[in-house]
Amino acid sequence: MQNYVLLMVGAALVNNVVLVRFLGLCSFMGVTTKVDTATGMGMATTFVLTVSSVLTWALETFLLVPNDLTYLRTVTFILVIAAVVQFTEMVVKKISPALFQTLGIYLPLITTNCSVLGIPLLNVEQHHNFMQSMLYGFASALGFSLILVVFAGLRERLALAEVPRLFAGPPIAFITASLLALAFMGFSGISTN
Amino acid sequence: MVEPRDPAGRSLVEGRARVIALEEGQVLLEPIVSSGCKGCVSAGLCGAMAGSNSLAARRFRIPDGDGLKVGDRVVVGLGQTALLKASWLAYAIPLLLMLAASMAADRLWGRDGVTALCAVGGLGAGMVWSRWRAAAMSRRGELTPRYLGPAPDDDVCNDHGNGC
Numbered sequence: 001m002q003n004y005v006l007l008m009v010g011a012a013l014v015n016n017v018v019l020v021r022f023l024g025l026c027s028f029m030g031v032t033t034k035v036d037t038a039t040g041m042g043m044a045t046t047f048v049l050t051v052s053s054v055l056t057w058a059l060e061t062f063l064l065v066p067n068d069l070t071y072l073r074t075v076t077f078i079l080v081i082a083a084v085v086q087f088t089e090m091v092v093k094k095i096s097p098a099l100f101q102t103l104g105i106y107l108p109l110i111t112t113n114c115s116v117l118g119i120p121l122l123n124v125e126q127h128h129n130f131m132q133s134m135l136y137g138f139a140s141a142l143g144f145s146l147i148l149v150v151f152a153g154l155r156e157r158l159a160l161a162e163v164p165r166l167f168a169g170p171p172i173a174f175i176t177a178s179l180l181a182l183a184f185m186g187f188s189g190i191s192t193n
Numbered sequence: 194m195v196e197p198r199d200p201a202g203r204s205l206v207e208g209r210a211r212v213i214a215l216e217e218g219q220v221l222l223e224p225i226v227s228s229g230c231k232g233c234v235s236a237g238l239c240g241a242m243a244g245s246n247s248l249a250a251r252r253f254r255i256p257d258g259d260g261l262k263v264g265d266r267v268v269v270g271l272g273q274t275a276l277l278k279a280s281w282l283a284y285a286i287p288l289l290l291m292l293a294a295s296m297a298a299d300r301l302w303g304r305d306g307v308t309a310l311c312a313v314g315g316l317g318a319g320m321v322w323s324r325w326r327a328a329a330m331s332r333r334g335e336l337t338p339r340y341l342g343p344a345p346d347d348d349v350c351n352d353h354g355n356g357c
Contacts, residue, residue, distance in 0.1 A: 040280045047284035050291070054312060091320060092283050130305040134295060134312065138288070
């Protein structure tokens, strides 16, 4: 159990997917203008990333490795992630059309989020078993969502602040992101996973 | 900057839509893809910009009562709490049940195959629960956007003049 906790802390905080691994930066800058949209996107990404981690583990373990097809890993994972996103969209639409209308816009955006491909590849590289793959995907996505929400909160406050014209817009957002990354360096050394 | 609020004083998340049809006391609306999307270099590949089929799938209805006409561009709002509740229902509940089921299976049997099967079972159970809760929310009208007013004329371009 302790191993799982360390794995999750390492994935969410120490090796944060956005601020340390520099994955998913497009969504990080693009969907963080409001806390609500950042939360919606974060939850959608958490769902897709966790399910993708599980499916790619199964694919790697039962199909690619036994048949010596590991050279197809990247292209296979991309296809699986796209399929998971489409599947999630279909399921949400089926189980509740009202939910689909409310949240459907976020789902296709996730296919272009490189962290959703990066985490399953890291799972393979670190030889995780089923449980470790799932928790690593879940914790990485939680770390991603945390950064999205924190950064959205900061940007909401920045929108009301008096920023010098030269720094207004993206420049002050990048400076804020770099300060956030510096703050997260404080977690270095807690866990190496 | 004034944050939009509903009659009960709760803050709303705004969106833009176009009136597609008027049907027996209801207005059929289609979301307008944000100009930010148009300016994106991946616009041609992105699902959010995947043409009329994608937008047609996202059409929704609101009660008529504001004299809207076909082609009008309007601003609609959804309660912040409704958006969070919907996200929680659609993603968090199935995911948490999947995690709980697989952790229990891992503790009991410790075999990857059994754990994976239990994870699928937990995910399915979570989706059934979500469906039941979402139906209740929908019946109470919590997931229906409300009309806030006409969209401003200069709303076509974003703040930086991109994507016009």
